[in-house]
Amino acid sequence: MGEVGHQAALGKALVQGLRVKFPDVSFREQTMPVDETVVIMPASLLIPAVKVLMDDLGIWHLSTITADVAADSGGKAETGELIRLLYHFWCGEGVTLCVELPGLSPEVTTLTGLIPGAAYYEREIYEMFGVTFDGHPDLRPLFLPDDWNEEPPMRDSTAKAAAARGDP
Amino acid sequence: MKEAFRSIACLVPQVFRALFRGPQTVAFPFGRANIPEGYRGRLRIHADQCRGCGLCVRDCPASALELQREGRGRFRLLYYPHRCAYCGQCELSCTSKALYHDNSFVGGVASLDELVTVMVEREG
Amino acid sequence: MSKLVVPIGPQHPLLKEPLSFRLTVEGERVTESAMRLGYVHRGIERLCQTRTYVQNIHLLERVCGICSHVHTTTYCRAVEALAGLELPPRALHLRALLCELERIHSHMLWLGVLARNVGFDTIFMYAWRDREIVLDIMEDLSGGRVSHAVNVIGGVRIDLDDAHRDTILQQLDLLEDQVEWLLGVVEHERTLQARTRGIGVLTLADVRRYCVVGPVARASGLDIDLRRDDRQAPYDQMHYEVPVHDAGDVWARTLVRVKEAVESVHLCRQILDTLPAGAVSVRAPRRIPAGEAVTRSEAPRGEVIYYVRSDGSDHPARVKIRTPTLTSLITLPDQLRDVAMADVSVVLSGVDLCIACADR
Amino acid sequence: MMALYRLLVFPGFGFLFVCAMLFDWIDRRVIARTQERVGPPWYQPLADFIKLLAKEDVRTEGVHEVAAAGLPIVSLASVLTAALYVPVGGVAAASYEGDLIVVLFLLSVPALAYFLAGWISPGVYSVIGGHRSLLQYFSYEVPFMMALASPAVLAGSWRIMSIVAYQGQATWLALIQPLGFLLAIVGLIGKLKRDPLDIPKAKSEVVGGPLTEYSGRKMAIWHLAMDMQTVVGIFLLVNLFLGESRFLEALPAFPVFGAKALAILLLLSMASALYARLRIDQLANLGWRVLAPLALLQVMATLWVGG
Numbered sequence: 001m002g003e004v005g006h007q008a009a010l011g012k013a014l015v016q017g018l019r020v021k022f023p024d025v026s027f028r029e030q031t032m033p034v035d036e037t038v039v040i041m042p043a044s045l046l047i048p049a050v051k052v053l054m055d056d057l058g059i060w061h062l063s064t065i066t067a068d069v070a071a072d073s074g075g076k077a078e079t080g081e082l083i084r085l086l087y088h089f090w091c092g093e094g095v096t097l098c099v100e101l102p103g104l105s106p107e108v109t110t111l112t113g114l115i116p117g118a119a120y121y122e123r124e125i126y127e128m129f130g131v132t133f134d135g136h137p138d139l140r141p142l143f144l145p146d147d148w149n150e151e152p153p154m155r156d157s158t159a160k161a162a163a164a165r166g167d168p
Numbered sequence: 169m170k171e172a173f174r175s176i177a178c179l180v181p182q183v184f185r186a187l188f189r190g191p192q193t194v195a196f197p198f199g200r201a202n203i204p205e206g207y208r209g210r211l212r213i214h215a216d217q218c219r220g221c222g223l224c225v226r227d228c229p230a231s232a233l234e235l236q237r238e239g240r241g242r243f244r245l246l247y248y249p250h251r252c253a254y255c256g257q258c259e260l261s262c263t264s265k266a267l268y269h270d271n272s273f274v275g276g277v278a279s280l281d282e283l284v285t286v287m288v289e290r291e292g
Numbered sequence: 293m294s295k296l297v298v299p300i301g302p303q304h305p306l307l308k309e310p311l312s313f314r315l316t317v318e319g320e321r322v323t324e325s326a327m328r329l330g331y332v333h334r335g336i337e338r339l340c341q342t343r344t345y346v347q348n349i350h351l352l353e354r355v356c357g358i359c360s361h362v363h364t365t366t367y368c369r370a371v372e373a374l375a376g377l378e379l380p381p382r383a384l385h386l387r388a389l390l391c392e393l394e395r396i397h398s399h400m401l402w403l404g405v406l407a408r409n410v411g412f413d414t415i416f417m418y419a420w421r422d423r424e425i426v427l428d429i430m431e432d433l434s435g436g437r438v439s440h441a442v443n444v445i446g447g448v449r450i451d452l453d454d455a456h457r458d459t460i461l462q463q464l465d466l467l468e469d470q471v472e473w474l475l476g477v478v479e480h481e482r483t484l485q486a487r488t489r490g491i492g493v494l495t496l497a498d499v500r501r502y503c504v505v506g507p508v509a510r511a512s513g514l515d516i517d518l519r520r521d522d523r524q525a526p527y528d529q530m531h532y533e534v535p536v537h538d539a540g541d542v543w544a545r546t547l548v549r550v551k552e553a554v555e556s557v558h559l560c561r562q563i564l565d566t567l568p569a570g571a572v573s574v575r576a577p578r579r580i581p582a583g584e585a586v587t588r589s590e591a592p593r594g595e596v597i598y599y600v601r602s603d604g605s606d607h608p609a610r611v612k613i614r615t616p617t618l619t620s621l622i623t624l625p626d627q628l629r630d631v632a633m634a635d636v637s638v639v640l641s642g643v644d645l646c647i648a649c650a651d652r
Numbered sequence: 653m654m655a656l657y658r659l660l661v662f663p664g665f666g667f668l669f670v671c672a673m674l675f676d677w678i679d680r681r682v683i684a685r686t687q688e689r690v691g692p693p694w695y696q697p698l699a700d701f702i703k704l705l706a707k708e709d710v711r712t713e714g715v716h717e718v719a720a721a722g723l724p725i726v727s728l729a730s731v732l733t734a735a736l737y738v739p740v741g742g743v744a745a746a747s748y749e750g751d752l753i754v755v756l757f758l759l760s761v762p763a764l765a766y767f768l769a770g771w772i773s774p775g776v777y778s779v780i781g782g783h784r785s786l787l788q789y790f791s792y793e794v795p796f797m798m799a800l801a802s803p804a805v806l807a808g809s810w811r812i813m814s815i816v817a818y819q820g821q822a823t824w825l826a827l828i829q830p831l832g833f834l835l836a837i838v839g840l841i842g843k844l845k846r847d848p849l850d851i852p853k854a855k856s857e858v859v860g861g862p863l864t865e866y867s868g869r870k871m872a873i874w875h876l877a878m879d880m881q882t883v884v885g886i887f888l889l890v891n892l893f894l895g896e897s898r899f900l901e902a903l904p905a906f907p908v909f910g911a912k913a914l915a916i917l918l919l920l921s922m923a924s925a926l927y928a929r930l931r932i933d934q935l936a937n938l939g940w941r942v943l944a945p946l947a948l949l950q951v952m953a954t955l956w957v958g959g
Contacts, residue, residue, distance in 0.1 A: 033373035033585045061516075062503050063588065064614035066599045088597060092521050094586055117503030120622050121614075143330035143651055154338060175482040176926075182473070183414065183686045183925055192421055192688040202428070208435040229347035255350040255441045260449055269435070298776045305855045317780070320932060409856040411847060411929025417687035483848065483928035633780060634931045637856040 010057055011037025011095050017052045018045070036094035038086075043099040043108050046087075050097070050114055053089060062111070063088040065121040067129045069103075069155065083129055087111070101131065110136040128154040207271040208256050211247060211287075217266035218245060218288045224258035224267055233258060233287075245288040295323070298633070302331045306409070306637045309647040313640075317633055325628040327621070333651040340611040345371055345445060345580055348608065353439050355613060356649045358398045361390045362591040364443040367611070370587040370600040371445050374580050381568040383447035384525045389563045390430065390442055391589075392556040396471070397426040398592030399507075399553040402644050403474065406546060409637040410487040415477065422470040429463050432456075447573025457564050464564075468557045475550045488543040492627040492639040495540055502623050506594020506616045507552065508643050511545040513538035518590035530562050542642035549644075578606045591616055593644050615649035655745070663740040665732060672879035673697045675886070678914070679921050686925040697879070701872055709868030714774040720866075723765045723772075724873035730761035731880045738887045739813055741909035742896075750810045755888060756797060762881055763789045763843065766852070769874075770862030781861025784932050785852035788842060791939030792849070796839025798947035799832045802954040803892045812891050820896030832950045833893045835943055837919060840885045842935070844878070847924030851932050886916045 015029050018039070028040040041049055053059045066086040081103030089095045101108060110133040111118040120142055122133045127141040130152035141148060194201060203209075220243040222235045232251040236244040258267045267287075300306055300313040307313075310331035316324040336355055340348050352367050353360045365387050372379060400423035407415035427437045434440035434450055442448050452460070478484065494504070499512040509516055517534040519527040535551035537544035582604040588597045594616030603609040620643035627639050658664055676697040684691025711717065734755045736745040763785065770782020803825045804810050807818035819825055826833040842849045853861030860866075863874055894912045930938065 033583070034369070034587055036586045060500055060503075063595060063597045064599075064612070066610075066612040068599075068601060068610045068612070086599065088586060088599070090588065090595070094588070096586065115503060116501050117619065117622060120618055141330075143333040145330065153335070171480070172482065174480045178473075178477045178480045179414070179926055182418070183922070186688045187682070187685050189688065191685065191690040192424075193690055195690055204428075204432040204435075206433075206435045207431060208441070227344070227346050229343065229350040253350060253354075253439075254436070255353070255439065256435065257346065257350060257441070260444065261346075296776050296779065298780070305859055306857060317776075319783070320780075407928070411850065411854060411856070412927070413683075413847070414687050414925045415928075417689060421688055481928075483930070486934060487928050487931065632931060632933065634851070634854070634857045 010059065010091060010093055011039065013057055014049070014053060014095060015039055017056055018049055021048065021052065032094075032096065034094075036088075036096055038096045038098055040098040040100070043101060046097065046099050047109055047111070047114070050087070050111060053095065053097075054114065057091075059089050059091040059095065060115070061090045062115050062118055062121075063090045063094075065111075065118065065125060067125040067131060067154070069129070070100075083131060085125070085131070106131045107134060108132075109134045112136055128152055130155055201273060203271050203273050205271060207273070208254050208269040209272040210270055211249070211252060211254075211258070212268055212270050213245070213287045214266045214268070215288045217264045218290075219264050219266075220245065220288070220290060221263065223261045223263060227257050227261040229253060229255060229257060241290065243288070243290055244286060247285040247287045248283065249285060250283055294318075300636065307640055307645075308405070309645050310651075311645065311647045313628075313636075315628070315633070315636065320633045322628055322631050322633060322636060325625055327624060329621070329647070330651055332648050336652045337611055337613060340608055342607070344578070344606045345608060346578070348611070349443055349445070350441060352611075352613070353441065355652055356591075356615065356646055357438055358401060358646060359394055359591045359593065359596075359649070360438055361387075361394050361440050361442060362589050362596055363613070365391060366587050366589040366596050366598045367600070368443045368445050369589070370585040370598045371580055371602075371608075372576070373585045373587065374583050374600065374602050375445070375577055376581070377446050377574055377576060379447055380571045380574065381526065382451075382570045383572045385563050385567050386448045386450060386452075386572060387443065388526050389560055390434070390440060392559045392563065393426050393430050393433075395556045395592045396467070396553045396560075397423055397430070398644075399549040399556075400426065400471075400474075402549060402641070403478075403546065406488070406542070406638070406641045407484070409641045410484065412484060415474075415481075415484070418470075419474060422467065422474065425463055425467045425470070429460055433460070444573055444576070446576035447571070449573065451572050457567070461561065461564060464557055464561055468554070471550065471553050471557060475547075475554060478546050478550050484546075485543055487635075487638060488546060488642070489539075489541055491542045491631065491635050492642045493540045494623055494627065496538070498623065498626065499540075502619065504594075504619045504623060506591070506620075506644075507545055507548045508620050508623075509594065510535065511537045511548045512540035516595075518588050518595055522588060522590075524589070526563065526566075529566065530559055532559050532562075542638055545642050545644075579604060580606070580608075593617060593646065593649075594619065613652055615646070615652070617644070617646045617650040621645070621650055658743075658745040659736070663738075663743055664736065664745055667740070668732065668735050668880050668883055669876075671883045672876065673701070675883055675913075675917055676879050678917060679882075682918060682921040683925055686922070701876065704867075704872035704875065705869055707868040707871075709870060710865075712773065712775070712865040715865065716772055719768070719772050721870060723769045724866075724870050724877060727762040727765040728873055728877040728880070730758045730765075731877050731884055734758035735880070735884045735887075737812060738884055739816065739891055740887060741905040742813075742816065744813065747811060747813045749814075752800070752804055752810045752812050752815070752892075755812070755884075756800060759843065759881065759885065759888075760789075760793065762877055763793075766845075766862055769866070770852075773862065773865050775865050777859040777864045778862050781852045781858045781864070784858070785845070785862060787932050788845070788849065788851055788935060791936045792839045792842030792943070795835050795939060795943035795947040796843060798944075798951050799835035799839060800888075800892060802829055802832045802950050805951065805954045806957070812888075816891050816895035818895070820898060820901075824894050824897060826893040829893070829950060829954065831946060832954075833889075835947050835950065836889055836893065837916070837923075838943060840889060841920060841923055842939075844882050844885060844920075846882075846920060848927035848929045849935060850929060851935060854929055882917075882920075883913075886913050886920075889916055 030038040068084045070082045070084050083101040083106045085099050087097040123142040125131050127144050225233045225235045230251045230253040232248045234246040296317045298315045298317050302310040302312045312328040314326045315322045349364050352363045355363050400419050404416040404419035431437050434442045442450050494512045496513045499509045499514050515536050532555045535548045537548050580602040582602050584601040586599050597614045599612035601610040677694050681691040737751040737755050767782050767786045770778040803815050807815040890912045900908050
């Protein structure tokens, strides 16, 4: 695993496989340090892409799911925000699938059907960012108190964090 | 049978040796504690070397340091020991090597007056 | 016999971790378990966004009380990757040295906790006595027993001379004898085995389904170790074995962990023997160029993954931490089904819980 | 006057209290030393006792007050009564034919009281601990009884004094019946709920077992009853298995007796240092599949030889 020539080979194979299967959808491909391939795709293609990863490429280890609030460059959503979900996979090299969701009522299909280990990561994103995962068997808060009824605490983090540290 | 013997043999010698070797622990406040030279204990300062640049305050992750500037060349560096995380970042950030940790083991303060320690007070 | 609901935690002598279980017990059998997390949720990911990159090192050191160094190492690697810094080899070696010492420390501590939970206080005391050697080395090296504050962005802030290196090598000899003796005890002591064998079994399929990492996965026959698989410097120059066992029970986890501690002692010695000369750090900018990075490290409990996004300022825009405990927590309801009440503590300590890690 | 002295001072309550404190300290100290710790100072058990006496007595809601207070007292009383018949260095407060049976019965009462303490409590840990103590009782009691019966069979008397005297003519029964001695030790560990058979009160499993809800004075009495039970149990074993000996006749009886008692205490301490706690089903297996058949073997052999 992980010889220099081998780097990012899996990521390339994944993009290749996806382009063949879904010829009319556009995928963007990036690399993150350290040697992590990022494939940005529409949310509807997430499950098929994970299936390609698992069945064709033999990657089954989901490291974690990162949610991140990004400013919406295209101005699609009313809030002006995008929620990016990054699914970090690992098999001797890192492959990250990235889907972008609208800031208003973000919703995506759950991964727990394919990878039961994703359950806690999805629950955490649900409570922290308010992303709903369709078909999740047990979508309850993971860390927050049971009687928590304020808005998801990480949601407007960029703005609030800026305010907290006194930036203009 | 052999396994049963090994099961006993692996622990008994050590236990008997321990019985006669004496304790390896120290009753701390009374016994001698082995504290290395580089232990990050209380925060101290060479007050004459401080230039009041505020780098330590900027980098302190626990807001345990505060710099009060009162005009040109006049400043006070305050230290709140109860907030201090003893991480040594200020020591690292200090360009004039004024701040340092000594290796005194008891870091807490004994009286209310010490809750705010004036590290440096410079009068112009 | 009637059903009882036994509350365990957040404060309980069984579980010295702030985690709450409600076990439904019939006689001595546990039939159901419900878990509640979040008692030590400190919002560290959120806090990270309000602090500078430098301050965050010390904040992230406090994610975990045992594997503190590996957290800062992973974080610093991510930030260094974003800033495009090339680290001097001596810095990498010193970082790895502390990582390995920490692994020994963590596994010894864990063995003590397990022994305590099965009522074997002698092993508990011996394991913690020997762990004290590691703590002494680390304290001498860094100035702190568990919060080392060794990492800076761009390297480390400690260095050691030859005399110090020889002292550490001597202490390592002593440590190796003790750890190997403990390994012998774990392998042969029968009452310990009676309490740990066949308890909390996870099959290879379970481990893969739940994406479990670290010693728990390796004890179930999954051969993953990021030190080797990620070919991180300086591990690519070292020779060591990754112990794997296929029984999947608590006893296998014990063996894997204690063997790993032995391997780590060997690794420490190799690191010290091949310690390159040179600087221990490079200058790092305060403002980190915009971008995002993912880094992974093998902590004592398994894979730690950090995601850091920078917006070009001196504060990170997003820091995501995934600690290995979260992966084993999800397997606990499976492991706790249909075990004896007496084995609950063994199962819980078997996965090496660190709730402070999991809650963040 | 003499009777009162025997009841209250030696070998009665006063002596037993001192022994309980002393044995507790020695035990803790020895275990500490095997684990390379310092261990408590000599006055620690006494300090613990006084501290518990002074502590607030927290009353649990839903517990029968009289029963909760009565159980530790019953426990202590039965241990004290049993102590009357157990000779110390050849001196007993009372002795008659059949007193061994009485002692064995009286020593079972604390186990029952312990179970009841769990049973009357509304706390889940207490209830589970109580169940466990009963299961444990059934596991160790039969082999323990049988192991203690064989000396009586061999000596041809159910009077402890006669068994002691019998050994003066023959030799120590521990040498004649090593198996019985071993079983008696294991049974005693189970009876005293010491490591590694502290299953009903295992902290990491059921917190404090039946005594979880106890505090203050009642807890102090429970502890005292336990400590005294340790002393009486050890004395009983010394009498039955390490009685008089021709070779030690020249030496003063009392120190020799003390040395034997300490030797058994040391065995108990070593056992707790060397083994992990068993699970309750493992103990039941051990009790019925290993200990009970062995005890039966011992009794049969004794009957065949001595009968």
